[in-house]
Amino acid sequence: MSATTAGGRLPSRRHYRVRRYLVEALCMVFGLVLLVWSLLPIYNIIIVALSSHDDVFSGTVWPEHPSLHSFVIVFTEGFWYLDNFWHQFGNSFFVGFMTMFLTLFVGSLASFAIGRLHLRQGWLLSNAALMTYVIPASFLAIPFYRIMQIYGLSNNLWSVIAAMVTFATPYAIFIFSQYGKTIPMELDESARIDGANPLQIYIRIYLPLMAPALVAVGTYALLLAWNEYLYQFLLLSTPRSMTVAVALAQFLNSDESPWNYMMATAIIYALPPMILYYGFRRYMAAGLTMGGVKG
Amino acid sequence: MSSTQHAVGFGRPMSVSQSRRPPWRFRLQGSDTTWAIAFLVPYIAVFAAFVVYPVIFGLWMGSNPSLYGVLFSDPKYVTTAINTLLFVVVGVNVKMFLAFLLSGFFVIRSWWIRALLAIFLIPWVLPAMVVFTSIHFMLVTQWGLLDSLIRAITGHDGPLFLVHQSVAMGANIVSYIWKWLPFWTLVFIAARMAIPQDIYEAAAIDGATGMKLLIYVTFPLLANVYLVCTLLSTIWTLGDFPTVYFVTTGAPDMSTNVLASYGFHEAFDFGYPDLGVAAMMSALPILIPLVIWLMRRARATGVQL
Numbered sequence: 337m338s339a340t341t342a343g344g345r346l347p348s349r350r351h352y353r354v355r356r357y358l359v360e361a362l363c364m365v366f367g368l369v370l371l372v373w374s375l376l377p378i379y380n381i382i383i384v385a386l387s388s389h390d391d392v393f394s395g396t397v398w399p400e401h402p403s404l405h406s407f408v409i410v411f412t413e414g415f416w417y418l419d420n421f422w423h424q425f426g427n428s429f430f431v432g433f434m435t436m437f438l439t440l441f442v443g444s445l446a447s448f449a450i451g452r453l454h455l456r457q458g459w460l461l462s463n464a465a466l467m468t469y470v471i472p473a474s475f476l477a478i479p480f481y482r483i484m485q486i487y488g489l490s491n492n493l494w495s496v497i498a499a500m501v502t503f504a505t506p507y508a509i510f511i512f513s514q515y516g517k518t519i520p521m522e523l524d525e526s527a528r529i530d531g532a533n534p535l536q537i538y539i540r541i542y543l544p545l546m547a548p549a550l551v552a553v554g555t556y557a558l559l560l561a562w563n564e565y566l567y568q569f570l571l572l573s574t575p576r577s578m579t580v581a582v583a584l585a586q587f588l589n590s591d592e593s594p595w596n597y598m599m600a601t602a603i604i605y606a607l608p609p610m611i612l613y614y615g616f617r618r619y620m621a622a623g624l625t626m627g628g629v630k631g
Numbered sequence: 632m633s634s635t636q637h638a639v640g641f642g643r644p645m646s647v648s649q650s651r652r653p654p655w656r657f658r659l660q661g662s663d664t665t666w667a668i669a670f671l672v673p674y675i676a677v678f679a680a681f682v683v684y685p686v687i688f689g690l691w692m693g694s695n696p697s698l699y700g701v702l703f704s705d706p707k708y709v710t711t712a713i714n715t716l717l718f719v720v721v722g723v724n725v726k727m728f729l730a731f732l733l734s735g736f737f738v739i740r741s742w743w744i745r746a747l748l749a750i751f752l753i754p755w756v757l758p759a760m761v762v763f764t765s766i767h768f769m770l771v772t773q774w775g776l777l778d779s780l781i782r783a784i785t786g787h788d789g790p791l792f793l794v795h796q797s798v799a800m801g802a803n804i805v806s807y808i809w810k811w812l813p814f815w816t817l818v819f820i821a822a823r824m825a826i827p828q829d830i831y832e833a834a835a836i837d838g839a840t841g842m843k844l845l846i847y848v849t850f851p852l853l854a855n856v857y858l859v860c861t862l863l864s865t866i867w868t869l870g871d872f873p874t875v876y877f878v879t880t881g882a883p884d885m886s887t888n889v890l891a892s893y894g895f896h897e898a899f900d901f902g903y904p905d906l907g908v909a910a911m912m913s914a915l916p917i918l919i920p921l922v923i924w925l926m927r928r929a930r931a932t933g934v935q936l
Contacts, residue, residue, distance in 0.1 A: 363744070376776070377809070378754075378757070380765045384765070395773075396779055397779050449666070463926075464678060466926065470867075470922055471922075472867055472869060475914070476685050476689065478898045478907050498677075498681055505677060533662075534670070559756070563757075566895075581758060584760065584761070588764070599765070605758065605761065613756040
């Protein structure tokens with residue numbers, strides 16, 4: 337109707353605006369669908385954790401008597417699967433941080449040697465790392481279990497750490513090699529003129545300048561070791577040596593297990609990776625643009 | 632010490648690129664090699680002890696040809712092999728295509744889309760065993776969350792998901808896509824961000840809009856990344872363990888296993904580790920060509936892994 341007063345321009349602008357609102361509304365609907373899709377299984381964890389044992393499979397969308405009782409049980413280790421919960425939590429942290437530290441140590445040394453010291457056989461090692469990176473870890477699980485017995489490391493946290501470092505190091509070498517290319521070689525060369533040896537260059541120049549890549553890879557290694565299940569389950573068998581992931585799966589041994597305790601434990605177990613991820617998200621994203629991340 | 636430097640330094644042939652370096656470099660090369668070897672000792676030790684040895688050990692465990700006779704005559708193995716193929720081909724391709732489309736949605740600059748992305752990534756960040764167990768609880772009885780929702784909305788009881796083989800296998804694939812979609816979306820977002828904006832401006836001047844930009848500009852530019860990512864994901868998914876192990880646990884009647892979970896059960900529940908290794912080795916005829924293709928593609932196109 338305004339078309340008659342303002343000629344041809346107004347309706348097209350209005351048309352454009354209506355179209356923009358329509359697109360925005362469609363985006364919102366789509367976003368809502370994505371939100372439900374992403375959160376449904378997580379919502380399920382929360383309602384199971386808040387239910388009482390009899391309520392778990394009551395067929396309701398929200399528990400009738402929600403309570404934090406399950407969390408109290410977990411915190412006080414009040415169920416026999418959870419007798420060593422805090423000790424196991426400590427084990428998970430130990431495995432995670434040792435994996436992080438050793439991955440950074442082994443990976444940065446190797447990438448420094450390959451990228452900065454012009455080793456002629458460097459490509460061979462890069463390819464070896466690439467092969468390890470692409471092979472699915474589960475395919476090595478059975479022989480890994482056997483050789484850990486040969487090494488005398490069965491039921492030992494160090495066997496898990498060894499496995500996690502093995503699978504995290506190739507990624508570390510990639511990211512470090514990519515990132516290392518942005519650090520000018522002239523820095524190394526001028527340090528050499530000043531009489532620094534490679535070890536000093538590594539400690540004083542390479543490591544400080546690699547800080548963002550170190551954070552990205554460190555976060556990755558920690559998340560990998562914390563979230564991994566198969567190797568921890570195979571290599572750890574007694575309650576004192578278990579990590580949280582393995583202890584949690586014990587609940588699945590029986591159909592009568594208190595699922596509410598299990599899911600409350602799962603929430604506590606899932607909090608550190610969430611905090612870590614959202615705390616270091618910027619660096620993780622930087623890691624992605626430097627290369628891929630092995631899930 | 633200088634004499635050893637000399638000896639090693641002279642023993643090495645020089646390439647063209649090395650001759651451009653300042654002259655004092657040559658004197659240091661011998662000790663460089665020594666340092667480089669010292670720096671590589673930890674990695675080589677890890678690689679030898681925990682990659683080479685297990686690989687050789689595994690090849691040795693699965694080297695007896697009679698194992699494969701036993702394996703191929705097991706009807707459960709045949710089901711497993713078909714499942715794995717279905718899981719990988721459908722799961723990976725649907726996931727990658729959705730991730731590609733979603734990355735286009737998530738590059739829109741808007742505060743709520745950025746917030747949504749942070750939530751969308753949660754499935755990827757959480758431990759696989761936790762989220763897959765949760766999905767298992769949603770499906771395993773008729774009183775799980777999914778059935779409760781169906782009952783609340785339609786008034787009828789929902790289906791039993793883990794009773795029919797095809798439904799259960801579908802649940803595995805959907806769960807797998809749910810878990811890994813965020814990660815690959817993130818990879819494609821990073822790849823899209825790397826496309827220079829002036830290419831789009833030039834295309835816009837030529838009159839390309841909306842769908843045409845996607846088909847004629849974005850997709851050709853991302854084709855290499857898309858292929859390399861799909862290959863990489865295919866290789867990893869061939870060895871996927873936690874999805875099936877937790878979501879359906881192989882139910883009904885061990886008919887939804889994939890290679891990794893089948894091999895695991897053979898090795899640790901039934902006590903035939905050699906058969907378990909053989910089951911996983913039976914993927915090698917597919918795995919090895921894929922790895923070679925991936926390496927060549929990655930090198931030829933310069934896509935970083």
